[in-house]
Amino acid sequence: MNSGKLYVVGIGPGSEEDMTIRARNTLEKCDYIYGYKVYCDLVKPLFPDKEYITTAMTGEEKRVELALSKAAEGYDVALICSGDSGVYGMAGLAYEFGAKFPDVKIEIIPGVTAALSGAALLGAPLIHDFCLISLSDRLTKMELIEKRLRAAASADMVIVIYNPESKGRKGYLSHACDILMEVLPPDRVCGIARNIGRSEEERSVMTLNELKDAQADMFCTVFIGNSSTKDFSGFMVTPRGYAIENKIFNR
Amino acid sequence: MNSGKLYVVGIGPGSEEDMTIRARNTLEKCDYIYGYKVYCDLVKPLFPDKEYITTAMTGEEKRVELALSKAAEGYDVALICSGDSGVYGMAGLAYEFGAKFPDVKIEIIPGVTAALSGAALLGAPLIHDFCLISLSDRLTKMELIEKRLRAAASADMVIVIYNPESKGRKGYLSHACDILMEVLPPDRVCGIARNIGRSEEERSVMTLNELKDAQADMFCTVFIGNSSTKDFSGFMVTPRGYAIENKIFNR
Known part of the structure; x- marks a missing residue:
């Protein structure tokens, strides 16, 4: 056979x-x-x-x-x-x-994947170098997750967070925000894409400090901007390159 | 109107x-x-x-x-x-x-995006946390690119390299491999996905040391494994979690 x-x-x-x-x-x-x-x-x-x-x-x-x-x-x-x-x-x-x-x-x-569909919902938060980090510690030690958050933030990469919280993992997103704020300013532009592709889909753009207190669950994908990410009238936009950014924003 | x-x-x-x-x-x-x-x-x-x-x-x-x-x-x-x-x-x-x-x-x-289609061609190199880094320095300073490569390697993330080389940027992939080998072992499992989605599409799995001398161009997407990535008979596979990895590989 x-x-x-x-x-x-x-x-x-x-x-x-x-x-x-x-x-x-x-x-x-x-x-x-x-x-x-x-x-x-x-x-x-x-x-x-x-x-x-x-x-x-x-x-x-x-x-x-x-x-x-x-x-x-x-x-x-x-x-x-x-x-x-x-x-x-x-x-x-x-x-x-x-x-x-x-x-x-x-x-x-x-x-x-949700990094791409969530980004499309939020505007254009990725565009440049970025990384995906899951906050689930079911199969990965929390110390390694924290190390990755710090590394990505220090290297000015946009960060996409998968599995921010679940019923059994309350407070994980808030903890991740604390780790990120060791390196990033509290007004860093962030976003949440909820229920992507479903009728209740929803985007919210906020600061990192606000993200710390935001409600999140397994149907959320969370985006942390890099140093050039902007809030464009409720859309989260990362300019394509540092050179282009200066050209557009300074003229 | x-x-x-x-x-x-x-x-x-x-x-x-x-x-x-x-x-x-x-x-x-x-x-x-x-x-x-x-x-x-x-x-x-x-x-x-x-x-x-x-x-x-x-x-x-x-x-x-x-x-x-x-x-x-x-x-x-x-x-x-x-x-x-x-x-x-x-x-x-x-x-x-x-x-x-x-x-x-x-x-x-x-x-x-090519990280996903290239991964499908190579096997399952991503699976866990990873980042995308472009080697094009047309809009980003090389020092920042190097910083990101080091950060991602130090935090044991799989790295996907976009725009590894072009006619005007010869030797960039080899330079990136040198940077990565400051942190990663030369036998780290890597892969190249070429001409994804076209009739001449092709995958090659190799070590980081071999990648340093590999031919690459704008039609290639390059994958650098994390510490648990394996070469599975010519496919590049990253186990889903560190816990699962041990369970499977040790029994």
Whole structure:
């Protein structure tokens, strides 16, 4: 029996329009779709005839192994992730566990991660060098997270924070703001993108000091500007280059 | 007369399939498409009936102003960028120059940037915290670029390098590797994604020391692994978390 293929698919922020055409075509041709329940519920209306297998949020390893086993039986299988499949996604686990299923081919289908969709909602906060840092300490020590926040702030990079808070991790964003304010001024321009791609999506632009007291949850992506980021009438905009910035703002 | 709207559209790495559905639908409804010639040539076969206005690679400011003027005349206008429109893209300039055209609404349509499409080609190099650093010193001082490379390496972040070299910037990637080797070991796992999304696309996985002597150009995106990144039979894979990594690699 020939093995099928495992596609690890980033579905973007949630709506069909924000998927790539390749992601949509891939889901169309797969027999089985594996994913966290919330993400499966997002794609089910688009592909009602597929077989869906969901596991809990923390059941990633189980989910990947089940998806690989099904592909080894000869089916084409999609393992879906919100945003991009390679950014805090399942692509890495697929390769790690894939060693046990050498006949299953793996293909990674990228998608629009929250740093990009959130930036589009907020205006143009990235534009130049930036980094992504997750505040979840489920798999990473808090000391390393703090070290990364300090390093990024010291090198004047825009910072995008994933997983700022959750029910079990209250106060993490406020703590991160304290760390950042060791290096950055309290009036640094920041933004929050909430519920990206859903009907309740919302942007708010504020200072770093205000961000410290802001409400955030797992449906928020947080942006910390660099030294040239501006609040442009409620949009968060980082000029493209330091040279261009001076040219435009000084004339 | 009512103003039209300016859409700043990230078209992804190049092929139609790698665009989001929203990007394709937006180009479909626009009357005029502005962009760098190479990117316009990529979308022209898909939308042959549009009016295309191209400017040179360095003509970004002119291009944005022309596109905004056209939208102010009442047309829906797309300004296209390769990859994402907010990552080293035109979204920032659109807001900056947009202040001169207060009646023109601006909407940013995100796309799959080369960090994500290149990662999908290489395997799963990102997965965890990472940063994007451009080696182009056209608009940023080299000292700041070097500072960012050192900061990211010291904080054990995966690094994605954009614009590694060009005809006018020979030897920049090799110089960046020297800077990184002040902090990182020479056997650190690295990768190059070339011509992403085109027929000649190609991945190569190598050590940091080998990367120093590798050929690179503007069609390459370069990935520097973190301390847990592995070469998995020619794929570059960063385990998702330090805890998970140990569980999998030690059992």
